[in-house]
Amino acid sequence: MKAIQLAKPGGLDRLDIVDIEAPGALASGDILVRIHASSLNFHDFAVVSGRIPTRDGRIPMSDGAGLVEAVGEGVKEFAVGDHVVSCFFPLWQDGRATIADFATTPGDGVDGYARERVVRPASWFTHSPKGYTHAEAATLTTAGLTAWRALVVDGGIKAGDSVLVLGTGGVSIFALQFAKAMGATVLATSSSDQKLERLRGLGAEQTINYRKHQDWGERILQWTGGRGVDHVIEVGGPGTLPQSITACRIGGHIAMIGVLTGLTGPVPTAALMARQQRLQGLIVGSRRHQMDLVRAIDAMQFKPVIGRTFALDELASAFRYEESGAHFGKICLEF
Numbered sequence: 001m002k003a004i005q006l007a008k009p010g011g012l013d014r015l016d017i018v019d020i021e022a023p024g025a026l027a028s029g030d031i032l033v034r035i036h037a038s039s040l041n042f043h044d045f046a047v048v049s050g051r052i053p054t055r056d057g058r059i060p061m062s063d064g065a066g067l068v069e070a071v072g073e074g075v076k077e078f079a080v081g082d083h084v085v086s087c088f089f090p091l092w093q094d095g096r097a098t099i100a101d102f103a104t105t106p107g108d109g110v111d112g113y114a115r116e117r118v119v120r121p122a123s124w125f126t127h128s129p130k131g132y133t134h135a136e137a138a139t140l141t142t143a144g145l146t147a148w149r150a151l152v153v154d155g156g157i158k159a160g161d162s163v164l165v166l167g168t169g170g171v172s173i174f175a176l177q178f179a180k181a182m183g184a185t186v187l188a189t190s191s192s193d194q195k196l197e198r199l200r201g202l203g204a205e206q207t208i209n210y211r212k213h214q215d216w217g218e219r220i221l222q223w224t225g226g227r228g229v230d231h232v233i234e235v236g237g238p239g240t241l242p243q244s245i246t247a248c249r250i251g252g253h254i255a256m257i258g259v260l261t262g263l264t265g266p267v268p269t270a271a272l273m274a275r276q277q278r279l280q281g282l283i284v285g286s287r288r289h290q291m292d293l294v295r296a297i298d299a300m301q302f303k304p305v306i307g308r309t310f311a312l313d314e315l316a317s318a319f320r321y322e323e324s325g326a327h328f329g330k331i332c333l334e335f
């Protein structure tokens, strides 16, 4: 069967299309899944570009969605023909977070889903939302679940809240959509005026170009009548956090998700303290969170925004496209 393997030390020209042996017999509790789609995340890019070192021959991609082709003894949750989507932290099933690294994450510490078939314990997957294509389902593993956890699990979002989303990548567009679906107001930033228009088309009430207006935090504060937003989807890191603190209300919630501007940098601690804000770090979520997300999507009639789709053997081109920053929402692989 076809798969993609990453040769050491990584790099987009080190993604090899290979023919590997199909998975063998199923143990008790396993399922065999024909993977039909994956989606690209910044984390996958860090792995394939060699910024996050991984073992020679690693199969990349954390997100995988497809069809159950066989079930092992004792599997009750899934049947042949079910549509399933993979979990980012397969060993974090429920309860509080206990994992702070990627040792168990497919596509990083263990082999991922850039391959046609896989045998895994049933508990490494959940059902996909009803009516979703495999590509739509694949967007949930990382980006969808992160936005869900930030706003719903950690943020306790409610109708009437205001949410600031930064940029137009996968996590931010999901957060915009969840916020709108839950009756919240959305304010959004982008480096592109065309993308700002698309954000308004998705329901963002206020938008600002963060390249043209480097004091965007102050402007967002003014747009909220000086109150500030209830939640910030902070995907930028050190280069954006000071503006996010300015834009957030006293006692508001900043979901510390991304590091697009770098891994470390000065934090205006006095402002954070004075404004009594909650800066909450998070990495994706548990399998239970994903099951709750799928249930919510089934109720909300909600579809993710997929900007562009590539074939499996076009993975390097797909990452080059992500690197260019031209995308809006998710980039997917279908195979």
Ligand SMILES: NC(=O)c1ccc[n+]([C@@H]2O[C@H](COP(=O)([O-])OP(=O)(O)OC[C@H]3O[C@@H](n4cnc5c(N)ncnc54)[C@H](OP(=O)(O)O)[C@@H]3O)[C@@H](O)[C@H]2O)c1
Pocket: 040, 041, 042, 043, 142, 143, 146, 166, 167, 168, 169, 170, 171, 172, 189, 190, 191, 192, 195, 210, 235, 236, 239, 240, 256, 257, 258, 259, 260, 261, 282, 283, 284, 322, 325, 326, 327, 329
């Ligand atoms: N903690 C977690 O669980 C978790 C989960 C998923 C992702 N992440 C992290 O979140 C970040 C975003 O991930 P993603 O997969 O959504 O990325 P992505 O789809 O590649 O999105 C990147 C987008 O971010 C925007 N951006 C870039 N620099 C920016 C800046 N200085 N200020 C505001 N926006 C900026 C750009 O939007 P415009 O083109 O509109 O300017 C760009 O298109 C990454 O750092 C990723 O590692 C963390």
